[in-house]
Amino acid sequence: MWCRRLAGFYPVAKALQTHVVRKQVLRSSIFHKNVTSVPRWFSTAPEVNVCSWVLHKDHLEVFYSGTCMRFNYVWLRDHCRSASCFNAKTNQRSLDTASVDLDIQPAQVRTDETTLYLTWPDGHITRYGLEWLVQNSYEGQQQQLVQPRILWNERIYKEANVPSVSYLEFLETNEGLRNFLHNFLLYGIAFVDDVPATREDTERIAERICHIRETIYGKMWDVTSDFSREDTAYTKLALDCHTDTTYFQEPCGIILFHCVRHEGTGGRTLLADGFYAADQVRHQHPNDFELLSNVPLKHEYIENIAGNNNHMVGIGPVLNVYPWNKELYMIRYNNYDRSVISTVPYDAVQQWYSAHRKLTNELRRPENELWVKLKPGKVLFVDNWRVLHGRESFTGYRQLSGCFLSRDDVLNTSRLLGLKA
Ligand SMILES: C[N+](C)(C)CCCC[C@H](N)C(=O)O
Numbered sequence: 396m397w398c399r400r401l402a403g404f405y406p407v408a409k410a411l412q413t414h415v416v417r418k419q420v421l422r423s424s425i426f427h428k429n430v431t432s433v434p435r436w437f438s439t440a441p442e443v444n445v446c447s448w449v450l451h452k453d454h455l456e457v458f459y460s461g462t463c464m465r466f467n468y469v470w471l472r473d474h475c476r477s478a479s480c481f482n483a484k485t486n487q488r489s490l491d492t493a494s495v496d497l498d499i500q501p502a503q504v505r506t507d508e509t510t511l512y513l514t515w516p517d518g519h520i521t522r523y524g525l526e527w528l529v530q531n532s533y534e535g536q537q538q539q540l541v542q543p544r545i546l547w548n549e550r551i552y553k554e555a556n557v558p559s560v561s562y563l564e565f566l567e568t569n570e571g572l573r574n575f576l577h578n579f580l581l582y583g584i585a586f587v588d589d590v591p592a593t594r595e596d597t598e599r600i601a602e603r604i605c606h607i608r609e610t611i612y613g614k615m616w617d618v619t620s621d622f623s624r625e626d627t628a629y630t631k632l633a634l635d636c637h638t639d640t641t642y643f644q645e646p647c648g649i650i651l652f653h654c655v656r657h658e659g660t661g662g663r664t665l666l667a668d669g670f671y672a673a674d675q676v677r678h679q680h681p682n683d684f685e686l687l688s689n690v691p692l693k694h695e696y697i698e699n700i701a702g703n704n705n706h707m708v709g710i711g712p713v714l715n716v717y718p719w720n721k722e723l724y725m726i727r728y729n730n731y732d733r734s735v736i737s738t739v740p741y742d743a744v745q746q747w748y749s750a751h752r753k754l755t756n757e758l759r760r761p762e763n764e765l766w767v768k769l770k771p772g773k774v775l776f777v778d779n780w781r782v783l784h785g786r787e788s789f790t791g792y793r794q795l796s797g798c799f800l801s802r803d804d805v806l807n808t809s810r811l812l813g814l815k816a
């Protein structure tokens with residue numbers, strides 16, 4: 396663990412044991428040339444949320460609310476929330492960061508029960524709420540998920556009995572929409588029932604959340620087996636699980652599928668939680684996980700038919716993780732659209748194929764597959780950055796209406812409804 400815990404760090408423990416309450420002002424003269432840290436801790440209160448801090452040569456170490464945080468001095472100056480540095484109305488920085496001396500150090504530091512006060516050499520005073528610091532420090536962020544989720548296989552998803560929302564609740568109540576988005580964020584899939592089986596009503600459902608992401612497929616699209624586009628999706632063939640638009644630099648965040656007509660057999664939809672599968676790889680074969688998150692790949696879409704001339708290229712690894720907490724945020728997996736691998740030498744290529752195979756094996760485990768038959772009236776939302784979809788081959792006329800949404804926009808609406816997203 397990066398952060399030194401209370402029990403293991405003597406000066407803090409000692410300060411707490413003896414309930415030392417010292418409100419002191421430290422002058423910058425305590426920075427001795429050969430001393431990298433000042434071996435004295437200062438605490439503000441003997442109670443649970445005691446704050447202790449120590450000035451080091453190049454950072455301020457703050458212990459508060461069970462978290463040991465280290466702050467760079469330029470950062471502390473740059474994030475100043477005073478009226479002259481930050482516009483609280485627009486939430487924008489007014490301070491010109493380039494005007495901050497990169498060797499800046501505070502002239503004075505003190506804390507009380509709730510706040511850290513820093514006085515800078517020019518006399519400017521910065522105040523930080525201690526809770527704000529916990530929330531916004533690197534150490535605090537490492538202990539949090541950007542997006543809390545429930546990873547699932549078939550059993551977990553089915554046992555959760557996640558309710559669908561009805562067309563009317565979804566359109567007419569904020570609670571209906573909020574519950575729907577809550578489940579969608581947790582599981583990466585969600586259903587709206589009783590939707591009139593038309594393109595227009597599917598569009599209405601989409602636009603209840605945000606505006607539609609128009610792409611080379613248009614705003615609303617229909618998938619029929621007419622080979623109207625140069626892609627296997629437009630046939631009756633089975634499709635292995637994949638994410639869509641891997642060949643966009645930013646793959647579409649959300650897909651809506653509404654099977655408005657099917658007269659025939661087969662055509663069930665396959666869903667698999669890519670993050671569940673990737674997490675199995677992370678635990679069982681950490682090096683493979685690492686490789687899949689580091690090797691960038693190209694995906695490509697080329698079509699040349701009347702009215703549709705496109706050449707799209709997207710570059711990025713299969714697994715995308717936030718560097719500070721290793722949380723997965725996007726999987727880019729489409730073996731149909733994966734282009735030439737030319738970004739790594741031959742020996743890494745072998746390892747990459749082996750890692751890719753492990754992920755594929757996880758994705759294809761029958762117990763990880765959720766099969767659903769989409770019927771007219773049921774709209775499926777898929778988090779295309781997380782959940783893979785596929786389909787069984789089919790016979791007869793089948794028409795799938797749908798559209799894409801941008802992830803940013805769906806998260807925006809979710810946040811406005813009070814959800815953590
Ligand atoms: C969903 N919609 C029918 C519009 C797109 C079909 C795109 C198929 C493509 N192979 C991909 O995976 O992106």
Ligand SMILES: O=C(O)CCC(=O)C(=O)O
Binds near residue numbers: 618628634663664784
């Ligand atoms: O036909 C289907 O069920 C899905 C086709 C597909 O993968 C797509 O349209 O992206």
Ligand SMILES: [Fe+2]
Binds near residue numbers: 638639
């Ligand atoms: Fe697809």
